[in-house]
Amino acid sequence: EKSRTGLLSKLGKAVIGKDTVDDEVLDDLEEVLITSDVGVATTLKIIRRIEARVKKDKYLNTSELQQILREEIIALLRENDTDKPAEFGAETPAKPHVIMVVGVNGVGKTTTIGKLAWHYRQADKNVLLGAADTFRAAAVNQLTIWSERAGVPIVQQGQNADPAAVAYDTVASAKKRGADVVLIDTAGRLHNKKGLMDELSKIKRVMSKVVPEAPHEVLLVLDASTGQNAMQQAKAFTQAVDITGLALTKLDGTAKGGIVIGISSELNVPVKYIGVGEQAADLQVFDRVSFVNALFDKTP
Amino acid sequence: MFDDLSSKLQSTFKSLSGQSKITDLNIAEAVREIRRALLDADVNYEVAREFTKKVKDQALEQDVLTSVSPGQLFTKIVYDELTQVLGGQKEEIRFASTPPSVILIAGLQGSGKTTFTGKLAKYLKSKGRNPVLAAADVYRPAAIEQLKTLAEQIKVPVYSIEEKNAVRTAKEALQFARSNAHDVLIIDTAGRLHVDEKMMAEVSEIKKAVQPNEILFVVDSMTGQDAVNTAREFDKTIDFDGVVLTKLDGDTRGGAALSIRNVVEKPIKFISMGEKMDSLTPFYPDRMAQRILGMGDVISLVEKA
Numbered sequence: 001e002k003s004r005t006g007l008l009s010k011l012g013k014a015v016i017g018k019d020t021v022d023d024e025v026l027d028d029l030e031e032v033l034i035t036s037d038v039g040v041a042t043t044l045k046i047i048r049r050i051e052a053r054v055k056k057d058k059y060l061n062t063s064e065l066q067q068i069l070r071e072e073i074i075a076l077l078r079e080n081d082t083d084k085p086a087e088f089g090a091e092t093p094a095k096p097h098v099i100m101v102v103g104v105n106g107v108g109k110t111t112t113i114g115k116l117a118w119h120y121r122q123a124d125k126n127v128l129l130g131a132a133d134t135f136r137a138a139a140v141n142q143l144t145i146w147s148e149r150a151g152v153p154i155v156q157q158g159q160n161a162d163p164a165a166v167a168y169d170t171v172a173s174a175k176k177r178g179a180d181v182v183l184i185d186t187a188g189r190l191h192n193k194k195g196l197m198d199e200l201s202k203i204k205r206v207m208s209k210v211v212p213e214a215p216h217e218v219l220l221v222l223d224a225s226t227g228q229n230a231m232q233q234a235k236a237f238t239q240a241v242d243i244t245g246l247a248l249t250k251l252d253g254t255a256k257g258g259i260v261i262g263i264s265s266e267l268n269v270p271v272k273y274i275g276v277g278e279q280a281a282d283l284q285v286f287d288r289v290s291f292v293n294a295l296f297d298k299t300p
Numbered sequence: 301m302f303d304d305l306s307s308k309l310q311s312t313f314k315s316l317s318g319q320s321k322i323t324d325l326n327i328a329e330a331v332r333e334i335r336r337a338l339l340d341a342d343v344n345y346e347v348a349r350e351f352t353k354k355v356k357d358q359a360l361e362q363d364v365l366t367s368v369s370p371g372q373l374f375t376k377i378v379y380d381e382l383t384q385v386l387g388g389q390k391e392e393i394r395f396a397s398t399p400p401s402v403i404l405i406a407g408l409q410g411s412g413k414t415t416f417t418g419k420l421a422k423y424l425k426s427k428g429r430n431p432v433l434a435a436a437d438v439y440r441p442a443a444i445e446q447l448k449t450l451a452e453q454i455k456v457p458v459y460s461i462e463e464k465n466a467v468r469t470a471k472e473a474l475q476f477a478r479s480n481a482h483d484v485l486i487i488d489t490a491g492r493l494h495v496d497e498k499m500m501a502e503v504s505e506i507k508k509a510v511q512p513n514e515i516l517f518v519v520d521s522m523t524g525q526d527a528v529n530t531a532r533e534f535d536k537t538i539d540f541d542g543v544v545l546t547k548l549d550g551d552t553r554g555g556a557a558l559s560i561r562n563v564v565e566k567p568i569k570f571i572s573m574g575e576k577m578d579s580l581t582p583f584y585p586d587r588m589a590q591r592i593l594g595m596g597d598v599i600s601l602v603e604k605a
């Protein structure tokens with residue numbers, strides 16, 4: 001196994017004093033990016049940007065080049081909007097701040113909500129959960145256990161209730177109680193199922209009848225082990241509910257989650273959180289620099 | 301419908317018309333197109349590289365350029381090779397000569413194990429068997445409830461215990477199956493990462509304790525490049541007998557199927573196409589090959605070749 005850090009010094013050697021990056025190095029760079037699920041299109045984009053920089057600034061040394069590579073990738077990852085802070089202690093512009101969590105089946109939506117609730121709670125926020133996944137077997141049970149773990153209340157109407165009604169009730173109840181943050185769980189759905197995507201648009205719509213700006217945040221959860229299909233997912237969910245942020249889960253495995261680079265860049269949405277385990281504390285605010293550094297860490 | 305890849309290949313070869321012999325050089329473009337299609341479909345980087353090399357060698361050997369339609373012949377070579385790698389002979393679940401047969405289900409978090417456990421029970425029931433399920437996921441919140449809810453829908457019993465002990469659950473479930481004349485025991489386990497030593501040790505202990513006749517590795521068909529790492533590690537630990545590909549009702553190309561076949565050489569035994577209990581389907585290598593290539597109708601295309 002070639003080490004990824006080895007690649008970077010090789011990349012440096014191969015371009016110093018030249019105005020093009022030689023093919024062998026580009027092949028290696030390509031390997032790092034492709035095997036991290038960055039995808040062919042985004043990889044070509046990154047390679048072209050590096051070639052352009054190298055052409056312009058000739059005579060680069062190794063460390064400059066490594067820096068450039070990281071910079072170019074970081075530049076593709078969109079910065080977070082200041083009006084939708086990811087930090088748990090930060091003031092939110094609205095109260096309640098309503099976060100709707102969406103994504104395909106099994107990516108980690110409910111778990112991410114549990115973790116978010118726990119972190120907001122640690123930061124002394126009043127949190128309310130809404131169990132609007134009424135479809136998946138025992139989904140309400142699962143979220144209820146998370147509400148207990150996080151020590152936050154939950155609004156639920158049981159399995160098979162109308163998810164839009166649950167979402168509506170949750171936001172209404174949050175308004176009444178003066179909650180700071182509302183987290184709405186939704187059933188996993190594949191993005192190519194039109195009926196289910198329409199249902200999601202409806203769930204979103206009804207919340208705005210209680211709080212006009214709600215949901216303030218629509219978080220799309222992506223599984224780091226997902227490959228190129230994540231791009232289709234992101235596009236379809238954006239179309240249905242206009243996503244405002246990404247959460248990348250299961251980064252505690254060996255998958256790198258490189259697909260978020262292309263998604264963040266193309267759809268203009270920031271990555272806000274990463275999931276690194278199954279416990280409440282295993283969630284971090286996304287950091288572009290450490291994410292990109294991890295792409296070039298040694299493979300196990 | 302000729303979509304992207306095949307039309308690209310047609311035009312690539314059109315530009316070669318007039319050249320009398322196929323060479324490394326003039327086929328490079330076509331090979332690149334194939335490679336890109338495979339990578340776009342999430343076929344592992346290494347696997348894609350080996351695969352395209354094989355295809356290239358065949359194209360050189362058959363000298364595709366001298367055929368009437370080189371683009372189509374080339375596509376056919378790719379398609380046939382892909383089908384062959386994915387396929388092999390159809391393999392069924394292995395049952396014990398003296399029941400109960402034990403089937404162990406394992407895989408990463410959220411891949412679809414619990415859902416598949418229910419589906420498989422329903423399928424086996426329809427074949428006249430009398431399955432019981434073991435709820436050996438003692439970690440995920442409401443995992444047991446989830447399995448029980450599904451089991452209720454298909455009217456199959458679930459064995460679970462109060463204590464959070466997966467190995468004991470599995471062992472006792474086997475006893476339960478024996479004493480209640482169940483001929484199949486299907487064990488649902490917790491999702492686990494291949495790098496989680498403690499959890500991998502647990503599944504290996506479950507295996508030792510119940511000696512399954514069949515171990516199935518459940519994989520989300522949307523998995524990307526990492527599929528090879530996880531499949532390899534699970535195979536090392538539990539030496540599974542077959543693969544289940546889930547969520548193929550999505551629009552993923554499912555290149556992970558090819559990657560896994562390449563790395564562990566275990567058959568794909570089932571595919572799962574929905575959340576309901578009745579959407580379990582056998583695996584067809586040719587359909588999967590078309591899907592990976594992203595072609596709606598390769599057959600009619602290659603028949604002309």
Ligand SMILES: Nc1nc2c(ncn2[C@@H]2O[C@H](COP(=O)(O)OP(=O)(O)OP(=O)(O)O)[C@@H](O)[C@H]2O)c(=O)[nH]1
Binds near residue numbers: 274
């Ligand atoms: N290792 C690891 N596992 C995770 C992470 N996030 C979630 N999981 C696990 O992934 C599995 C699925 O998580 P859920 O939260 O149920 O996923 P979901 O998107 O709500 O699933 P559906 O509602 O069925 O669509 C569970 O076993 C979680 O414990 C993570 O960051 N790391």
Ligand SMILES: Nc1nc2c(ncn2[C@@H]2O[C@H](COP(=O)(O)OP(=O)(O)OP(=O)(O)O)[C@@H](O)[C@H]2O)c(=O)[nH]1
Binds near residue numbers: 411437548550572
């Ligand atoms: N669309 C679709 N959804 C599926 C399929 N198989 C499972 N699911 C869904 O995927 C999600 C995860 O499925 P589970 O069966 O809970 O997965 P698991 O592997 O048991 O998850 P953990 O126990 O948390 O590791 C659920 O929402 C299921 O309904 C499938 O073939 N198609």
Ligand SMILES: [Mg+2]
Binds near residue numbers: 133185187
């Ligand atoms: Mg959920």
Ligand SMILES: [Mg+2]
Binds near residue numbers: 414437443488489491
């Ligand atoms: Mg499960």
